[in-house]
Amino acid sequence: MRLMIVTLFVTLVLQGCQDEPLNTTIYMPENGSSLVLRSELDAELEGLIQRYGLTGDPLRGKNLPSIDAxxxxxxxxxxxxxxxxxxxxxxxxxxxxxxxxxxxxxxxxxxxxxxxxxxxxxxxxxxxxxxxxxxxxxxxxxxxxxxxxxxxxxxxxxxxxxxxxxxxxxxxxxxxxxxxxxxxxxxxxxxxxxxxxxxxxxxxxxxxxxxxxxxxxxxxxxxxxxxxxxxxxxxxxxxxxxxxxxxxxxxxxxxxxxxxxFVNHAWKQYVQGDLTALSSSAKHGALLFFRERSEGGYACAACHRGDFFTDEQFRNVLMPPIGPGKGGVDNLSQQDYGRWLVTQDPADKFRFRTPSLLNVAVTGPWGHNGAYTTLEGVVKHMLNPFQAALSYDSAQLQQTHIPHMHLQENLREMLASNTDMAGQAYREEDVGYLVDFLQTLTDPCVTRSxxxxxxxxxxxxxxxxxxxxxxxxxxxx
Ligand code: HEC
Ligand code: HEC
CATH class of the missing domain: 1.10.760.10 (Cytochrome c-like domain)
Structure with a gap:
């Protein structure tokens, strides 16, 4: 039943209904200042926030120095x-x-x-x-x-x-x-x-x-x-x-x-109770980000986990192997084997640390080698890595010095490796929702000089x- 309501709602959104959804209950914030409509979407997200134990605050009491120190x-x-x-x-x-x-x-x-x-x-x-x-x-x-x-x-x-x-x-x-x-x-x-x-x-x-x-x-x-x-x-x-x-x-x-x-982003405010901090499109993106595949989402949080949006593990997500690389087995191929260079464990080939996604909208180009120069591009990659890697367009690179001599050859080797991601179909319109969600992870301070x-x-x-x-x-x- 619950899933059906959600499906109905998703359909409404897909049909272009960008406003607050119809299923709303009245919600009084603790400070009682204003009346906020708590939608079905908010209720769904609350469940996911609880499931993943999110607080919105990656610091969790960690003591870091002030810039005035x-x-x-x-x-x-x-x-x-x-x-x-x-x-x-x-x-x-x-x-x-x-x-x-x-x-x-x-x-x-x-x-x-x-x-x-x-x-x-x-x-x-x-x-x-x-x-x-x-x-x-x-x-x-x-x-x-x-x-x-x-x-x-x-x-x-x-x-x-x-x-x-x-x-x-x-x-x-x-x-x-x-x-x-x-x-x-x-x-x-x-x-x-x-x-x-x-x-x-x-x-x-x-x-x-x-x-x-x-x-x-x-x-x-x-x-x-x-x-x-x-x-x-x-x-x-x-x-x-x-x-x-x-x-x-x-x-x-x-x-x-x-x-x-820099952790004072809109998503944090939302998690901490301000239901108006996110647009409904960003909330929809959050649902897609956190839900399992079986629930109609993309399970991004399997790796981009917790309030810092990373599990600090190493994964092979098939990032297109552009650039001079760090040297492979023979030190001549322009390949970058990532974690393997540290551990020499064959299973670690092409694995890189899961990046945090805080402030991700301002930290491009994206990927360990900056292969993607738009946030949309890298999100599409994460949705279907195989397809994205196969159809990777190096014309997006602004730096003309980046060598591509071995790109095709390196790509072949990488695509034959053990990836940690499954190639999947996705709905084109979900890219925009996910990007809208990722934008809410930017602390406004970092955009103001x-x-x-x-x-x-x-x-x-x-x-x-x-x-x-x-x-x-x-x-x-
Ligand atoms: C299997 C683990 C895993 C899953 C699932 C996953 N990611 Fe990632 N993500 C990574 C890793 C690892 C990288 C870095 C790869 C590299 O640089 O080679 C990355 C990179 C990114 C980047 C670029 C960040 C940067 O600073 O360069 C974005 C954006 C991103 N992921 C978003 C997503 C989204 C959206 C989803 C869900 C559709 C998702 N990821 C699913 C592991 C994962
Ligand atoms: C020429 C450009 C360049 C300069 C100069 C440079 N860095 Fe970096 N920095 C990088 C690159 C590229 C990486 C990633 C390298 C890798 O992972 O193999 C990096 C990684 C880092 C990281 C790791 C961040 C993370 O998420 O793990 C930190 C911190 C850092 N640099 C700080 C510094 C400091 C401090 C200095 C000066 C002493 C410095 N960098 C100078 C390019 C630079």
Missing amino acids: PLAQLGLKLFFNKALSGDKDVACVTCHHPLLGGGDNLSLSIGVGAENPDVLGHKRLLKDSLTLGVPRNAPTTFNSGLWQQFMFHDGRVAQVAGGITTPDVPYPQPDAQAGHNLVHAQARFPVTSSHEMRGNLFDRGGTTQTCRDRLAERLREEPNWLSLFRAAFAQADAAAETVMTEQNIAFALGEYERSQV ECMSRWLPSKDSDEQNPLTLQLDARFEP
Whole structure:
């Protein structure tokens, strides 16, 4: 009976009835302020919210630093500073700008070797076509403090028994130098990557550790940092060698990133009782997202689970294998085997970490390699991965340097692998409902530059003690 009512309702919606459905009961919010109509749709969603134990709040009491905390403030300055790259041309913010959704708006990131190092966003180009660039899409740094187990698309920085494992040690041993938390541990790696920040000449032949140490040493030669480090670490008389260490640099960077908590989206308000926070189209999308296939939905929440919209597991969803890849078995094929590169377990080939979907509307391009440049495109892919991968159109890529030499061949290998998804038919109009739902996961702050200004360097505060090498981002239309 219940299902029949729903079916009737779905039919009404499909026929173009976009307004609040007919089946409504009167609902009084707890504050009693206004009368809200509680529809059959709301009742259905309430059941799903209960089934999945959702609260709308992924923080659940987790203590993350405020951007006003001294360490986060120091981290902000470091995050925007090119001194942490070998040729002093790339900063973390190059690929993770707060006004670009915490990413870079590129399918595949460009670090060193850019035509103009200060141009960010979709107009950032490689100087010459001989450079390959970074083989993966830059995930957002927003809400990075909410990951419990894994960082990176392949989880190579991970919480393990006894600590945190990193690429510096054999997997899955804990790395004694990993630092205080996952985000701190991750922040020690971009500076060691030749494509991202190190370049080919700096600390040539060195190890990841000598690279970090030499960068810290070099930072000590730049003016005005020592007093900032001493203040942030509350060590008023510390020597530069004691307080300006690679560990403290990474810790401060991590505190800045962990302060980027953007979870106040409309869906949260809805889950917490404001039935007016979502349009009926978005509510319909939510139903499709959470319902099982047998209930007429698409079971997206099987993987995009909980209030952070991820199970932190690795899945093969057949993302089209574009770009230079990370090297396969022979290191020549432009393939990216994802989790397999970490575990060497054949079952892990092509598996990538399930991304969180918070703020997903502003974190494109999508997929571990940015294969999709529209949210509609990636949603269609998730609805029917086989069909989408087979008919993938690389013309959507704005970056012309992305190599496709082996695309067909790589695609064939991937399609023959064990996917974690079933190819399914879907109703074309459901794409729009799902997109409308995903849009409600955006915290309005991340779309407003006034709100984001707290995560950007302030224009005038440091006039007396200016820092050299701050990246002054240029976004070209
Ligand atoms: C050249 C572009 C580039 C630069 C510069 C860069 N990153 Fe990234 N970042 C990426 C890419 C690409 C990935 C994904 C790599 C992967 O998963 O293999 C990534 C991953 C991350 C992640 C993991 C997020 C997650 O969801 O697991 C964090 C956090 C991060 N970077 C922070 C930083 C910090 C801190 C710096 C500066 C020290 C930095 N990045 C510099 C491109 C960049
Ligand atoms: C079997 C697990 C699974 C299911 C079911 C699933 N996803 Fe995903 N989803 C993933 C994984 C894993 C990725 C990342 C794949 C990659 O990058 O190679 C992803 C990526 C995405 C992305 C891109 C996010 C980004 O930041 O790049 C969106 C959007 C998305 N999924 C939406 C959905 C929707 C909508 C559904 C239901 C129709 C769904 N997913 C079902 C596992 C799943």
